[in-house]
Amino acid sequence: MSLSASLPLLILLSSLVPGLVIFLLHEESRRLRTVLNLLGATVKMILVGVMIWGVFHEQVYETRWTLAPGLDLVLHADALSVLFVSLSTLLWLVTTVYAIGYLEGSPHRSRFFGFFSLCVTATVGLALAGNLFTFVVFYEFLTLATYPLVAHKGTPEAIRGARVYLAYTLAGGMALLIGAVWLRTLAGPLEFVQGGILGGMEHLDPWALRWIFLLLIVGLGVKAALVPLHGWLPQAMVAPAPVSALLHAVAVVKAGAFGIVRVVYDVYGVEFAASLGVLALLGAAAAVTIIYGSVKALSQDHLKKRLAYSTVSQVSYIALGTAVLGPLATIGGMVHLVHQGVMKITLFFAAGNYAEALGVHRVSEMDGVGRRMPGTTLAFTVGALGMIGIPPVAGFVSKWYLGLGAVESGAAIWVLPVLVGSSLLNAAYFLPILYRAWFKQPPAAWPGGHEQAVGRWEIKGALLWPPLVTAGLAIAAGLFAAAPYSPLEWARLIAEREYSS
Amino acid sequence: MNNLLIWPVALPLIGSLLALVWPRRADWAGIGASVAALAVAGLVAADVMRHDSLELAIGGWTPGLGIALRADGLSAALLLMSSLVALATAIYATNYFTDAHKRADFWPLWLLLITALHALLLSGDLFNIYVTLELLGLAAVALAALGRTRAALQAAVRYLTVGLLGSLAFLTGVGLVYAAYGTLDMSTLAGQVRAEPAAWVALALMTSGLLIKSALFPMHFWLPSAHANAPAPVSAALSALVVKAAFYLVLRLWLDVFDVALGPAAAGMLGVLGAFAVIWGSWKAFRAERLKLLAAYSTVAQIGYLFVFLPVLLASAPGAARDLVFGALVLFALTHGFAKSAFFLGAGVVLQRAGHDRIAELGGTARALPVTTFGLALAGIALIGLPPSGTFLAKWQLMASAIEVGQWLWIPVIAAGSLLAGAYVFRVLGHAFGPGEGVGPALAWARQELPALLLAVVATAVLGLGAVHVWSFVVPGLAIGGIQP
Amino acid sequence: MNEIALTLVLLSPFIAIAVLLATSMRWSLALAAVPAFAAALLTPVGSTLELSWLLLGVHFALDATGQLFLLFSSLVWLVAGVYAAATPPDPGRRRGFDLFFLLALAGNLILVLAADMVTFYVGFALMGLSAYGMVIGRRSQRARRAGRIYLAFTLAGELALFSGLLALAAAVDSRLFADLTGIAMPPVAVGLLLLGFGIKLALPGLHLWLVPTYTGAPIVAVAVLSGPMMNAGLLGWLRFLPSDASGLADWGSVLMLLGTAGLVLGVWLGVMQREPRAVLAYSSIAKMGLISALFGTALANPVHTAPIIAALVLFAMHHLLVKSALFLGVGEWEKRGRVSWVMVVLGLLALTMIGAPFTGGAFAKQGLGEAVADGLDGPAALLTLAAIGTALLMARFMWLLTRPAARPSPICRFPVVAWLALLPVALWAPSMPGAIAFDVAGLVPLGAILAALAVMAWMDARWPGLWPHGRSSDELNAIGLALRHAKRHLPALEFQSARLRVALAWPASAPAPSQGTLVIPGLLWLALFLGLLMAAVLSH
Structure with missing residues (x-):
C-alpha cells in the first residue's frame, strides 16, 4: 500500500491500536500504559504533520474499504479534515498528559485510557471521513466510545449523566442515519466534495432535500448541542475533568459542529443550501443557541456546569459561521473550530485543577484561588478572556471574521446583535469568576479540606503544564493569526478551496 | 455427486450417539463433533462459493422420491453460522454443567438439536423439512426443560404444545401441497405452483405454522419464558438458531417456491406484524427485570425486523435491487445469531457468578467481569444496530430500500426499535458500570467468558467490516464495487 | 531607526x-x-x-x-x-x-x-x-x-x-x-x-x-x-x-445636540455635588460634551472641519493635562487637608481650566473661538456657555476644597514633586512661548467664578446645611432607588432584575442616596431631550 493510500488508516490506527492494547494491560502496569499512550500520541502527531504538509501541497490521501455494496468506508484528507485532525491530535496529546496526572492512583485506568484512545480514534475517523456514510459510522462509534468515559466514576450521578448523554446522542444518531440513508437513495454515494455535490443534481426534489437537511441537522445538532437538543451536555459534566475537557473541546461537541460544516459545505454546497433556504434555519438555531446558552450559564454556580453552558453557546458560533454565506464567515466558523477547542480545554483543565487541589467545584467557592494557584488561574483567565473575545486571545479573531462575514453577506442585522449580546453575556458570567479568583480574599480553609502536598508548584506538573500550554496556544493562535500555518491561515485555505470550486 | 453435504448432518448425529453411550466422555464427543461439523460447514461454504449451489440425492434416487440435500448461499451461510455458534456454545457448556446427570442429558440432546438444524438447512423437500422441524422442536423442548425448575418445566410444556400446533399446521400444508402438485421437492414445486386457491391455502397453513415457531408477534408469547428459563447454552442456541430456522423456512417458501402465488398484501401483513414485534419486543425487553428475560424479548424484536424485511424485499424490483435487500436480510440474521448467542452466554456467566440476573442489582459487574461486560456491550451494539456491526449495515440497506420502494412506514418503526434497543442494552450496561462489590481477576474463567466475547466480536467487527462478503456469497451475481443508488 | x-x-x-x-x-x-x-x-x-x-x-x-x-x-x-x-x-x-x-x-x-x-x-x-x-x-x-x-x-x-x-x-x-x-x-x-x-x-x-x-x-x-x-x-x-468622508453631516448634527446636552447636564448636576472628585467628574462630562458638540460641528460643516479639528485637538490636549493634574491635586488634598499651597496650585489649575487670561486654557479656547468664528453662531454661543458653566463648576470645586478632607493619610513627598513639575506645563501648554494672549472675553468666566463663590458663601451662611457634607450620590444609585420603588408596583420587574443582579453580582443593597431626588429629574429631562431629538431626526 502506498503512503498516500495508507496514511489516513495509519493515523487512525495510531490511537486505535494503543487503545486496544491498553485494555489488555494489567491495572498496575503504569509505565507501560503511559509509554503506549504517549507513543501513540506522538506517532499520530508526526503522521499528521506529514499530512498537513501533503495537503498543503495538494497531495491526495485516501483509504477506501468497501463495507457493503455501494457503501464504502472512505478515509480522505482534505484541508478541512486536516484542520480538525490536527486539533484533535494536539489536544489529545495534551489531555493524555493531563489525564495521566489526574487519574494517578485511581482505579480502572486501563479501562479509562482504552476508551479514551477509542474516543480519539472515533474523532479522527470523523475528521477523515470521506463520505457521509463513513461519517455516520464514526459518529455512532464516538457515541459508544464516550459513554464509558462519562460513566467512568460509577456513581449514580455519573450513570445518570451517561444515560442522558446516551439517550440524546442515540436519538440524534438515528435522525442522522435516516437523513443519510434517504439522501443516499436520492443522490448516490455522498462523497464529500469541496463545493458540495447536490447543487449539480437538478432532478432532486427540493422539499425532500429540505427535510433531509432538517434530519441531518437535528442529528448533528444533538452533539453540537444546538438548543433544544443540548440537554445532555450539562449533565455530562459529571465525567472526570480530562474527559470533560476532551468532550467539550474536541470530541463530541466538536464532532457535531464539524458534521454541520461538512454537510453544509461538502454535501449540499453552501450556495445551494442557501438557495434552498435551509441556512436561515440553521442560522436561527445557532443564534438562539448562542444566546440561550449564555443566559443559562449566568445562573450556574457549579463551575463545570457554567462552562458546559458556555460550550453550548460557543460551539454554535461554528454553526453560525456556516449558516452565513460568504468566505469570511466561513473562515470565522472554521477557525473557531480550533480556537474554541483550545480555549475551552484550558478552562476545563483549570476547573479540574481547582477540584483536584482544593476541592473547589463551585464559582462561589473560588474566592482567592488566584492567590493559591496563580498558574492555573492565569490559564483560566486567558481562556475566559478568549471566550469573551478580547484580543489578542484567539476568540477575538473568530469573532472578527464572523462579524466581518456577517456584514459582508448582509446578515449583520441579526448576526451582529447575537455576537455582541453573547460577548456581553460571556463577560457577565466569566468576569465575576475572574474577579473572585484574583481580587477576593481566599478563605481560611478550602472546601476540599485536605491540601495536597504539592512541592514546588501549586499542583503537580502533569496537571499544571497542560492548561498553561493550551493557554499559550490560545494566545499564540490569536497573536500570530496572520502567520503562515496558523489556524486562521488554514481556515482561509479551506474557504478558498470551498468557494473556488 | 457430492457427498460432502451429508457430513454436516451426520457428524453431530454420530457425536450424539457417542455421547449417549459414553456419557463420561460426552464433553469430548460434543466438542469433537462440533469442531468437525464446523470444518465440514466451512468446506460446504467453500464449495458453494465455487459452484453457487450443491445438491445431493441420498441413495441415488432422483429428487421427488428420495431424500435430497441442497445447499445454496443462504443455507450455507446459515449452516456456517450455526456450526460456529454451536461450537462456541459447546465450549462454554463444558464448563457450565456441574451436575453429571444434567451433563449426561445435555450432550446427546444438544448434538441432536444440531443435527436436526443442519438437516433442516440442507433439506430440499418439504417432507424432510417437516421431519427435521419436528425433531428440532422436540430436541429444543427437551433441552429447555433441562433446567428442571418448575418454571422451566412449565415453559417447556407450553413450548411443546405450541410447537406441536405449529408443526401440525405445517404438516397439513405439506399434505395439501402433495395433493395438489404431487411432489414435495421444492425445486420441482417451484415450477408448478400457480396463483390458485390450493397454493394459497397451503402456503397460509405452512407459513402460519412457521410463524408460531419463529415467534412472530403476537405468537411470541411462549418464547420469553422458554428461552429465559432454559440453561444458558440452550437459551443461546434456541434464540440464535432454532427460531431462525423457522424464519429460514418462511423465506425459502416465499421466495423460492411460492413466489408466484404471493400478493403484496400478505407480505405487508407480515411486515406490520414484524413492526409490532419490533416495538412490543423492544419495549418489553426494556421493562424486563431479568437479564435473560430481556434477551428473550430482544429476540422477539429482532425476529420482527426479519419480517419487516419481507415486504421491502418483495416490493423491490427483481435483480440488483432485490439482491441488495436479500443480502442485507441474511446479514441481519447472521449478525443476530452471533450477537444473541453471545448475549445469552454472557448473561449465563453473570447469572452463575452473581447467583441471579436481576438487572437492577448488577452493580459492580463491569469491575468483576470486565471481559463478559465487554462481550455484552459488543453484542448489545449489534442488537441495537450501531456501527460497525453487521446489523447496522443491514438496517441501512433496509431503510434505503424501503425509501426506494416508497414504504415509509418502516422507517419510524426501525428508528423506534433501534432506540428502544439502545435503551435496554444500555440499561444493562449502566447498572453493570454502577457501584458494586469487589474487583475480580480480569478474566475469571476463560472457557466461559471467551466464547461469548468471540461471538460478539464476530457479530460486531467481523460481520461488519467483512459484510460485503456476505452479499457476494449469498447473491453471487451482485456487482459489489459498482455504485448503485 | x-x-x-x-x-x-x-x-x-x-x-x-x-x-x-x-x-x-x-x-x-x-x-x-x-x-x-x-x-x-x-x-x-x-x-x-x-x-x-x-x-x-x-x-x-x-x-x-x-x-x-x-x-x-x-x-x-x-x-x-x-x-x-x-x-x-x-x-x-x-x-x-x-x-x-x-x-x-x-x-x-x-x-x-x-x-x-x-x-x-x-x-x-x-x-x-x-x-x-x-x-x-x-x-x-x-x-x-x-x-x-x-x-x-x-x-x-x-x-x-x-x-x-x-x-x-x-x-x-x-x-x-x-x-x-x-x-x-x-x-x-x-x-x-x-x-x-x-x-x-x-x-x-x-x-x-x-x-x-x-x-x-x-x-x-x-x-x-x-x-x-x-x-x-x-x-x-x-x-x-x-x-472628508461622506455621510457624516447628519451625524454631526446629532452629535452637536448630544454634546450640548452633555454640557448642560454636566454643569447642572456638577454644581450640586458634595465631593470635589464628583464635581471634577461632572466637569469632565461637560467638557467632553463641549468637545463632542464641536466635533459634531466639524462634521456637520465640512467647510470648517479642518481648523475646528486642529483647534479641538489642542483644546482636548489641554483638558487632558489639566484634568489629570487637578485630580492628582485632589489626591494631595485628600491626604493633606486644606494646606494652603495645595489650594493655591489647585486654584491655578482651576483658572487655566476656565481659560483665564495668560493661561494655556485661554489659548486653547481662543483657538477654538477663531475656528468657529465665521458664520457659526451656535457653536460660538456654546463656547461662551461652556466657559460660564466651567467657571461655575470650578467655583463649586474650590468651595468644596475649603472643607476638611475626609481621611487624612500618610504623606509621601516625592509624588508631589512630580505633580508640581507638571504644573507649569499644565498651566501654559499648549500655548507657544510668546503667544500668550490677553482676551477680554477671558474675564467673563473669571467674573462668573467669583460671583458664584460669593453666592455660595451667602447661601451657606443663610441656610446652613443646604449642601450637606459627605459622599455624592450618582445617577445609578438614583436609578436603582427608583427601580426599587417601582418594583413594589411591578412584581414582574423583580424577577428580571434579580436575574440581572445574579448575573452581574450586583450589590443587593447599595447605600441609600439622598440626592436621588435631584438626579431623577435630570435623567427624565435627558430622556425627554433625547426623545425629541430622535423624533426630529426621524422625521427629517
Missing part, C-alpha cells in the same frame, strides 16, 4: 512588566512611559512600523495628531507613574495595580500609534479593560462597585466598537485608516462608532459609569482615566471618522 524607536515605545510597558515581576522594582512604572515621551519629541512624523505576521497584520504610524496625543498622554502617564511608584504599596496588593497600570499604558500607546482599525481596537480594549484593575484599587466597597459599573460600560463600548469596526472594514475592504479618507461611511458603522467611543467620552446617557468610577477609584487611576484614556475616545473619532 524610526522603526526601532516605535518598537521600543510599544515594548517598554511590557519590558516594565517583566522587570516588575522579576525584581519588584516599582520605578519601572514611571520609566515605562519615558520612551514614549522621548519618541513624541524626537521621532519624526511619518515613521511607520509594520508587523504583518502579528494578529491580523499590525500597522503602526506616527502622524501629527498622533504625535500630540503621544506627547501629552505619555507625559501624564509618566507623572502618574512616578506618583504610583512612590505611593507606598498596600501589603500584598500592589503588584496587581502595577500590572494593570502598565497594561493600560501599553494599550494607550498601541492605540495612539495604531494605523489600522484592528490594532487600534486591540489597544483600546487592552486599555479599557486593564483600567478595571486600577479602578478597583483598594477593594473598598465603593471601589468594587465602581469597578463593576466601569467594566459593564466599557465592555458595552468595546462591543459597539467591534461591531462598528466590522461594518466599516467590510465596507471599505481594508483595515488601514489611510484607506478611510473620502469613502462613503455606512450609517450603521458611524452610529456604532459614535456609541462605542461615546461611552469613553461620556456622552450624556453613556456617562453613567463616569461619576462612580471617578469618585471610587484610586486617584492615580482617575488621573489617567480622566486624561489620556478619556481622550483616546476622541482620537478614536478622529481616526475612524475622517472629516
Whole structure:
C-alpha cells in the first residue's frame, strides 16, 4: 500500500491500536500504559504533520474499504479534515498528559485510557471521513466510545449523566442515519466534495432535500448541542475533568459542529443550501443557541456546569459561521473550530485543577484561588478572556471574521446583535469568576479540606503544564493569526478551496 | 455427486450417539463433533462459493422420491453460522454443567438439536423439512426443560404444545401441497405452483405454522419464558438458531417456491406484524427485570425486523435491487445469531457468578467481569444496530430500500426499535458500570467468558467490516464495487 | 531607526512588566512611559512600523495628531507613574495595580500609534479593560462597585466598537485608516462608532459609569482615566471618522445636540455635588460634551472641519493635562487637608481650566473661538456657555476644597514633586512661548467664578446645611432607588432584575442616596431631550 493510500488508516490506527492494547494491560502496569499512550500520541502527531504538509501541497490521501455494496468506508484528507485532525491530535496529546496526572492512583485506568484512545480514534475517523456514510459510522462509534468515559466514576450521578448523554446522542444518531440513508437513495454515494455535490443534481426534489437537511441537522445538532437538543451536555459534566475537557473541546461537541460544516459545505454546497433556504434555519438555531446558552450559564454556580453552558453557546458560533454565506464567515466558523477547542480545554483543565487541589467545584467557592494557584488561574483567565473575545486571545479573531462575514453577506442585522449580546453575556458570567479568583480574599480553609502536598508548584506538573500550554496556544493562535500555518491561515485555505470550486 | 453435504448432518448425529453411550466422555464427543461439523460447514461454504449451489440425492434416487440435500448461499451461510455458534456454545457448556446427570442429558440432546438444524438447512423437500422441524422442536423442548425448575418445566410444556400446533399446521400444508402438485421437492414445486386457491391455502397453513415457531408477534408469547428459563447454552442456541430456522423456512417458501402465488398484501401483513414485534419486543425487553428475560424479548424484536424485511424485499424490483435487500436480510440474521448467542452466554456467566440476573442489582459487574461486560456491550451494539456491526449495515440497506420502494412506514418503526434497543442494552450496561462489590481477576474463567466475547466480536467487527462478503456469497451475481443508488 | 524607536515605545510597558515581576522594582512604572515621551519629541512624523505576521497584520504610524496625543498622554502617564511608584504599596496588593497600570499604558500607546482599525481596537480594549484593575484599587466597597459599573460600560463600548469596526472594514475592504479618507461611511458603522467611543467620552446617557468610577477609584487611576484614556475616545473619532468622508453631516448634527446636552447636564448636576472628585467628574462630562458638540460641528460643516479639528485637538490636549493634574491635586488634598499651597496650585489649575487670561486654557479656547468664528453662531454661543458653566463648576470645586478632607493619610513627598513639575506645563501648554494672549472675553468666566463663590458663601451662611457634607450620590444609585420603588408596583420587574443582579453580582443593597431626588429629574429631562431629538431626526 502506498503512503498516500495508507496514511489516513495509519493515523487512525495510531490511537486505535494503543487503545486496544491498553485494555489488555494489567491495572498496575503504569509505565507501560503511559509509554503506549504517549507513543501513540506522538506517532499520530508526526503522521499528521506529514499530512498537513501533503495537503498543503495538494497531495491526495485516501483509504477506501468497501463495507457493503455501494457503501464504502472512505478515509480522505482534505484541508478541512486536516484542520480538525490536527486539533484533535494536539489536544489529545495534551489531555493524555493531563489525564495521566489526574487519574494517578485511581482505579480502572486501563479501562479509562482504552476508551479514551477509542474516543480519539472515533474523532479522527470523523475528521477523515470521506463520505457521509463513513461519517455516520464514526459518529455512532464516538457515541459508544464516550459513554464509558462519562460513566467512568460509577456513581449514580455519573450513570445518570451517561444515560442522558446516551439517550440524546442515540436519538440524534438515528435522525442522522435516516437523513443519510434517504439522501443516499436520492443522490448516490455522498462523497464529500469541496463545493458540495447536490447543487449539480437538478432532478432532486427540493422539499425532500429540505427535510433531509432538517434530519441531518437535528442529528448533528444533538452533539453540537444546538438548543433544544443540548440537554445532555450539562449533565455530562459529571465525567472526570480530562474527559470533560476532551468532550467539550474536541470530541463530541466538536464532532457535531464539524458534521454541520461538512454537510453544509461538502454535501449540499453552501450556495445551494442557501438557495434552498435551509441556512436561515440553521442560522436561527445557532443564534438562539448562542444566546440561550449564555443566559443559562449566568445562573450556574457549579463551575463545570457554567462552562458546559458556555460550550453550548460557543460551539454554535461554528454553526453560525456556516449558516452565513460568504468566505469570511466561513473562515470565522472554521477557525473557531480550533480556537474554541483550545480555549475551552484550558478552562476545563483549570476547573479540574481547582477540584483536584482544593476541592473547589463551585464559582462561589473560588474566592482567592488566584492567590493559591496563580498558574492555573492565569490559564483560566486567558481562556475566559478568549471566550469573551478580547484580543489578542484567539476568540477575538473568530469573532472578527464572523462579524466581518456577517456584514459582508448582509446578515449583520441579526448576526451582529447575537455576537455582541453573547460577548456581553460571556463577560457577565466569566468576569465575576475572574474577579473572585484574583481580587477576593481566599478563605481560611478550602472546601476540599485536605491540601495536597504539592512541592514546588501549586499542583503537580502533569496537571499544571497542560492548561498553561493550551493557554499559550490560545494566545499564540490569536497573536500570530496572520502567520503562515496558523489556524486562521488554514481556515482561509479551506474557504478558498470551498468557494473556488 | 457430492457427498460432502451429508457430513454436516451426520457428524453431530454420530457425536450424539457417542455421547449417549459414553456419557463420561460426552464433553469430548460434543466438542469433537462440533469442531468437525464446523470444518465440514466451512468446506460446504467453500464449495458453494465455487459452484453457487450443491445438491445431493441420498441413495441415488432422483429428487421427488428420495431424500435430497441442497445447499445454496443462504443455507450455507446459515449452516456456517450455526456450526460456529454451536461450537462456541459447546465450549462454554463444558464448563457450565456441574451436575453429571444434567451433563449426561445435555450432550446427546444438544448434538441432536444440531443435527436436526443442519438437516433442516440442507433439506430440499418439504417432507424432510417437516421431519427435521419436528425433531428440532422436540430436541429444543427437551433441552429447555433441562433446567428442571418448575418454571422451566412449565415453559417447556407450553413450548411443546405450541410447537406441536405449529408443526401440525405445517404438516397439513405439506399434505395439501402433495395433493395438489404431487411432489414435495421444492425445486420441482417451484415450477408448478400457480396463483390458485390450493397454493394459497397451503402456503397460509405452512407459513402460519412457521410463524408460531419463529415467534412472530403476537405468537411470541411462549418464547420469553422458554428461552429465559432454559440453561444458558440452550437459551443461546434456541434464540440464535432454532427460531431462525423457522424464519429460514418462511423465506425459502416465499421466495423460492411460492413466489408466484404471493400478493403484496400478505407480505405487508407480515411486515406490520414484524413492526409490532419490533416495538412490543423492544419495549418489553426494556421493562424486563431479568437479564435473560430481556434477551428473550430482544429476540422477539429482532425476529420482527426479519419480517419487516419481507415486504421491502418483495416490493423491490427483481435483480440488483432485490439482491441488495436479500443480502442485507441474511446479514441481519447472521449478525443476530452471533450477537444473541453471545448475549445469552454472557448473561449465563453473570447469572452463575452473581447467583441471579436481576438487572437492577448488577452493580459492580463491569469491575468483576470486565471481559463478559465487554462481550455484552459488543453484542448489545449489534442488537441495537450501531456501527460497525453487521446489523447496522443491514438496517441501512433496509431503510434505503424501503425509501426506494416508497414504504415509509418502516422507517419510524426501525428508528423506534433501534432506540428502544439502545435503551435496554444500555440499561444493562449502566447498572453493570454502577457501584458494586469487589474487583475480580480480569478474566475469571476463560472457557466461559471467551466464547461469548468471540461471538460478539464476530457479530460486531467481523460481520461488519467483512459484510460485503456476505452479499457476494449469498447473491453471487451482485456487482459489489459498482455504485448503485 | 524610526522603526526601532516605535518598537521600543510599544515594548517598554511590557519590558516594565517583566522587570516588575522579576525584581519588584516599582520605578519601572514611571520609566515605562519615558520612551514614549522621548519618541513624541524626537521621532519624526511619518515613521511607520509594520508587523504583518502579528494578529491580523499590525500597522503602526506616527502622524501629527498622533504625535500630540503621544506627547501629552505619555507625559501624564509618566507623572502618574512616578506618583504610583512612590505611593507606598498596600501589603500584598500592589503588584496587581502595577500590572494593570502598565497594561493600560501599553494599550494607550498601541492605540495612539495604531494605523489600522484592528490594532487600534486591540489597544483600546487592552486599555479599557486593564483600567478595571486600577479602578478597583483598594477593594473598598465603593471601589468594587465602581469597578463593576466601569467594566459593564466599557465592555458595552468595546462591543459597539467591534461591531462598528466590522461594518466599516467590510465596507471599505481594508483595515488601514489611510484607506478611510473620502469613502462613503455606512450609517450603521458611524452610529456604532459614535456609541462605542461615546461611552469613553461620556456622552450624556453613556456617562453613567463616569461619576462612580471617578469618585471610587484610586486617584492615580482617575488621573489617567480622566486624561489620556478619556481622550483616546476622541482620537478614536478622529481616526475612524475622517472629516472628508461622506455621510457624516447628519451625524454631526446629532452629535452637536448630544454634546450640548452633555454640557448642560454636566454643569447642572456638577454644581450640586458634595465631593470635589464628583464635581471634577461632572466637569469632565461637560467638557467632553463641549468637545463632542464641536466635533459634531466639524462634521456637520465640512467647510470648517479642518481648523475646528486642529483647534479641538489642542483644546482636548489641554483638558487632558489639566484634568489629570487637578485630580492628582485632589489626591494631595485628600491626604493633606486644606494646606494652603495645595489650594493655591489647585486654584491655578482651576483658572487655566476656565481659560483665564495668560493661561494655556485661554489659548486653547481662543483657538477654538477663531475656528468657529465665521458664520457659526451656535457653536460660538456654546463656547461662551461652556466657559460660564466651567467657571461655575470650578467655583463649586474650590468651595468644596475649603472643607476638611475626609481621611487624612500618610504623606509621601516625592509624588508631589512630580505633580508640581507638571504644573507649569499644565498651566501654559499648549500655548507657544510668546503667544500668550490677553482676551477680554477671558474675564467673563473669571467674573462668573467669583460671583458664584460669593453666592455660595451667602447661601451657606443663610441656610446652613443646604449642601450637606459627605459622599455624592450618582445617577445609578438614583436609578436603582427608583427601580426599587417601582418594583413594589411591578412584581414582574423583580424577577428580571434579580436575574440581572445574579448575573452581574450586583450589590443587593447599595447605600441609600439622598440626592436621588435631584438626579431623577435630570435623567427624565435627558430622556425627554433625547426623545425629541430622535423624533426630529426621524422625521427629517
